[in-house]
Every structure is written in structure tokens, then in C-alpha cells.
């Protein structure tokens with residue numbers, strides 16, 4: 001099933017002229033390439049045998065009892081490399097091969113997308129260059145080691161705040177200079193059109209499986225709620241895709257309030273953001289009155305992004321999706337809670353989705369699917385440090 005995605009007043013491709021031919025090549029070819037039976041077969045086989053799909057849909061008993069509803073966890077944390085990001089990088093590397101590209105570039109903040117990209121480049125034997133802020137390289141050393149282990153070259157971005165947006169600028173510069181040979185794998189449902197649409201299609205396998213698995217378990221073909229955390233928006237977009245036009249399904253996003261929405265240390269983009277252009281698309285972003293990006297903050301590196309994918313901006317503005325923000329503290333409590341109640345240590349990003357479950361007005365016997373976007377192994381140092389600094393008795 002292929003749906004048309006709506007972006008309303010958001011989206012578009014606001015790019016320098018020198019990128020036009022690259023983006024246009026992808027735009028004119030991606031839908032045909034994805035629809036090819038040989039592409040579908042290769043994509044689906046890799047998702048099954050390499051990623052380990054379908055990921056289970058797990059009825060979380062303790063959570064369900066607490067909320068008096070049926071809370072299901074979609075276990076993207078069990079995927080190879082530990083999160084949903086691999087679904088997209090597999091799709092894009094297969095596309096890159098069909099476009100005849102020999103070289104892959106990517107940007108990464110926390111390093112998760114860098115690892116997922118380095119993984120598929122090793123799998124396909126393609127050259128891989130990952131741009132990463134110099135500050136992030138120090139903060140995320142274990143993921144830098146993983147990328148190097150997989151054969152990727154990690155290039156530090158030394159400009160500006162030396163974080164994700166600077167790495168993105170470096171990646172775009174590289175792409176302009178190597179347009180013929182290179183594909184740029186963007187890691188979320190952001191960037192110039194068609195990236196948000198394309199990434200959503202590669203992640204759509206998540207909601208396709210949810211639909212089948214829920215039917216099999218309960219006889220119901222749709223949940224009452226789908227809940228997902230949102231950074232750029234790829235895991236949420238994938239979990240929503242097959243339910244976008246089904247008004248029986250309430251779509252709920254959880255963004256990062258950081259230290260609190262009004263503290264000046266937040267990444268609650270849809271709440272604090274205004275309309276503007278970031279990384280080639282029109283969307284909601286945190287910006288000053290003269291359009292300079294405001295540095296976002298979240299303890300969770302994967303949600304620490306100043307914009308939100310354009311499809312989500314539209315879903316929120318049109319009232320189709322609702323959004324709640326969880327603070328660092330609320331997310332950390334949700335991490336500890338899930339670890340203790342279900343024996344699952346979630347990624348800190350994911351915990352934001354769990355943290356807002358008590359605010360969405362669940363009714364008895366509702367069927368709720370929470371997209372468990374990733375596992376918490378990468379965050380263990382953050383968790384232990386937080387527990388120690390806050391004197392939490394476990």
C-alpha cells in the first residue's frame with residue numbers, strides 16, 4: 001500500500017542551486033525505484049534476515065495494569081544496531097546503489113545514525129564518510145569507535161558550536177563538491193523534499209507490522225493510540241504511516257522539554273518553534289526573531305534537534321496529531337520504571353514517549369501502541385551518572 005503524504009504549508013526543497021541536480025535526480029527516480037519488485041524483494045529480505053524483522057509487538061503487562069488499558073510496545077529496540085534507524089539506512093543504500101553512487105556521506109549527532117550508515121556501507125562495500133561535530137566526537141566516543149570498527153571515516157566538524165548542525169553543513173558542502181559520485185543518507189524525516197517522504201516510506205514497515213500483529217493478537221485492525229517520541233520524526237512517521245488516514249487512531253508525539261519548556265534549555269520544537277527553513281525544508285524550528293537557530297537542549301542526544309520533520313509540523317498544525325513534552329527528569333523516571341517493571345532498558349529518546357502516557361486521557365480497554373524506538377545500552381553512562389547525581393535510591 002502506498003499513501004500520499006500531506007505536508008500542507010510545510011516541506012519543500014529550499015536548497016542551494018548547486019544541490020539542485022542531486023536532489024532532482026532523487027526526486028524524479030525514488031518512487032519508481034522503490035516500487036520495483038527487485039528492490040522490494042532485496043529490501044524486505046534484508047529487513048528480515050539482517051535487521052531481524054518483524055520486530056515483536058509486546059503486551060506490557062505491568063504498564064497495562066497500571067493504566068487500565070492494553071499497552072503494547074513495538075520492539076524496534078531489538079533491531080540490529082539497536083534502533084529503528086537501520087530501516088531507513090537499508091532503504092537508502094539500496095537506492096544509492098541503483099543511482100550508481102560509489103560513496104556515501106552522512107551527518108550524525110549522537111552517532112546512532114552514523115553507526116546505522118556505517119553498518120549498511122560495510123554490508124554493501126561502499127565508501128562511508130560520517131561528519132560529526134568535534135564536541136560530539138568527544139561526548140560519543142563509543143559510537144565513534146563503532147563507526148571506525150565498521151570501516152567508516154569519521155570527519156570532525158570544527159565550525160560553530162561543533163555539534164549536529166555544523167556536521168550537517170559539512171555534509172552538504174561535501175555533497176555539493178562530489179555530486180556525481182555521492183549519495184547523502186539523511187537520518188530522519190527531515191531535509192529537502194523528497195527526503196522526508198522517502199524516509200517515512202522506508203520506516204513505514206513499522207506501522208505495517210503493527211497493523212498485522214495487532215489484528216493477529218486482538219482481532220482489531222487498528223489501535224486507539226499510537227505514541228512515539230519525535231526528534232526529526234522518523235520513528236514516529238514510520239509508526240503513524242498506515243494510520244495517517246484512519247481517524248479512529250489518535251496519533252501522539254512526545255518531544256523533549258529538556259529542563260522545562262520555559263527554562264531556555266529545551267528541545268520542545270513544535271511548542272517553542274515558529275515557521276522557517278532548516279536543512280532545506282519549511283517547518284517549525286526554534287529560531288530568534290532574525291531567523292538564527294536557537295541551540296536546543298535535551299539530555300537525550302537523539303531529540304536534541306532544533307527542528308521537527310515537516311510532516312509532523314503539518315500533523316500538529318492541522319490537529320491530526322497531538323504533542324506533549326516530557327522533561328529530562330520525567331524521561332529518566334520512565335527509563336527506570338520500564339527497566340524495573342518490564343525488564344526492558346529503553347533508549348532515553350524512547351522514554352519520552354513512555355513518560356507522557358499518563359497525560360493522554362487513556363480509557364479502560366483502549367489499545368495503545370508505544371513505539372519503542374531503541375534500546376538503552378548507548379545511554380547507560382548517562383543513566384548511571386543521573387542516578388548518582390540525583391541520589392536516586394534504586
Ligand SMILES: *Cc1c(COP(=O)(O)O)cnc(C)c1O
Nearest residue numbers: 188231232233234235302349374
Ligand atoms: C535517533 C533516535 C530518535 C530520534 O529520531 P527520529 O527521527 O525522531 O525518530 C529516537 N529514538 C532513538 C532510539 C534514536 O536513536
